[in-house]
Amino acid sequence: MTTGHGMTDDRRAPADQGMTDDHGTAGDDRRTPGDRRLGLHVFDLDGTLLRSDATLSDYARDGLNSLLDSGTALTVASARSAVAIRELLAGVRLTLPVVELNGAFLTDLATGRHLAHATLGPETAARALDALARLAAEPVLTTWDGTADRVLHGPCGDPATAWYIAEKRAYGDPRLASCRDPYDGVAGVRTAAVIAFVPDERATAATAALAAELGDSAGVMAAANRYVPGWTEIQIAHPEAEKGRAVRRLAREAGLDGAGLTVYGDHLNDLPMFAVAERTVAPANAHPEVLARASAVTAANDEDGVVRYLLDGHLADGRLADGAAPC
Numbered sequence: 001m002t003t004g005h006g007m008t009d010d011r012r013a014p015a016d017q018g019m020t021d022d023h024g025t026a027g028d029d030r031r032t033p034g035d036r037r038l039g040l041h042v043f044d045l046d047g048t049l050l051r052s053d054a055t056l057s058d059y060a061r062d063g064l065n066s067l068l069d070s071g072t073a074l075t076v077a078s079a080r081s082a083v084a085i086r087e088l089l090a091g092v093r094l095t096l097p098v099v100e101l102n103g104a105f106l107t108d109l110a111t112g113r114h115l116a117h118a119t120l121g122p123e124t125a126a127r128a129l130d131a132l133a134r135l136a137a138e139p140v141l142t143t144w145d146g147t148a149d150r151v152l153h154g155p156c157g158d159p160a161t162a163w164y165i166a167e168k169r170a171y172g173d174p175r176l177a178s179c180r181d182p183y184d185g186v187a188g189v190r191t192a193a194v195i196a197f198v199p200d201e202r203a204t205a206a207t208a209a210l211a212a213e214l215g216d217s218a219g220v221m222a223a224a225n226r227y228v229p230g231w232t233e234i235q236i237a238h239p240e241a242e243k244g245r246a247v248r249r250l251a252r253e254a255g256l257d258g259a260g261l262t263v264y265g266d267h268l269n270d271l272p273m274f275a276v277a278e279r280t281v282a283p284a285n286a287h288p289e290v291l292a293r294a295s296a297v298t299a300a301n302d303e304d305g306v307v308r309y310l311l312d313g314h315l316a317d318g319r320l321a322d323g324a325a326p327c
Helices: 045-049 058-069 082-088 122-134 159-170 182-186 200-217 243-253 268-274 288-293 305-311
Strands: 017-021 040-043 073-076 098-100 105-107 114-119 140-144 149-153 176-178 190-199 219-224 231-237 261-264 279-283 296-298
Touching: 040 045, 040 243, 045 279, 045 305, 058 073, 058 305, 073 098, 082 098, 098 243, 105 243, 114 140, 114 190, 114 243, 122 182, 122 190, 122 200, 140 159, 140 182, 149 159, 149 182, 159 176, 159 190, 159 231, 190 200, 200 219, 200 231, 219 268, 243 261, 243 268, 261 268, 268 288, 279 288, 279 305, 296 305
Parallel strands: 040 073, 040 261, 149 176, 261 279, 279 296
Antiparallel strands: 017 114, 098 105, 105 114, 140 149, 140 190, 190 231, 219 231
């Protein structure tokens, strides 16, 4: 495992990569830092910014644009991909990079270019596949060959995996491809995430077995799938693919290192960014552990709580630009 080095060009067997540069465009004028006095605001999507039906309300969209127009530096850190973020936040005028796949990539949303990554090499990805096979869990792979991303899937033999792929088909995700042999899928490329779904009653044992087998070579996260009740999503990724590291990197890339950082989240995968922020905000529907670590609790996601919180004036210097909250 290597960290702190630039990407290699050896596509035959790339090593596991920590959060490393991909020759990012530090001078890209799309990444306007905004007004430092207002701080940097980073939002989770599902359960936080999005409503329970995985949509962004018109109120939230208008509110975010009002904040952006006022000079507020804001972006998102999500378990979702940049492709999904772009679709779900259509009409929101984001300029800063986004954190996708729980921190596996820091990505320019407009171009899809990865500015930094924390990804698994082929050997560790293959070990993850071995471990999932012993659990009879079907893998879905998100891979990157240094140029293109792919989401590789098999027969979608359970309802949660079928939902996961169908959702991507519905918004025309160009990364999707079927793959008969997942071992071929991870050969010679970097793997950002290995996803599998298990019934809730098997989730604790499955997560523990994967963590024990993979050890320090990979991180294992599990969360109940809010859209397919009864199933838990397990993600295997690089141990440095977490929102806290990625958000710190984002602040440096945006020229906002040292500005006040406020983060907004509802689930356990948001806790790493809670740990690095000056202010932590959770909607009322958040996981109890997240609520316990929040410095402020807003109305629930279905009431656009986190956007209303900001529009009520809770910025780093307590002000908004001229103009009222959106209709």
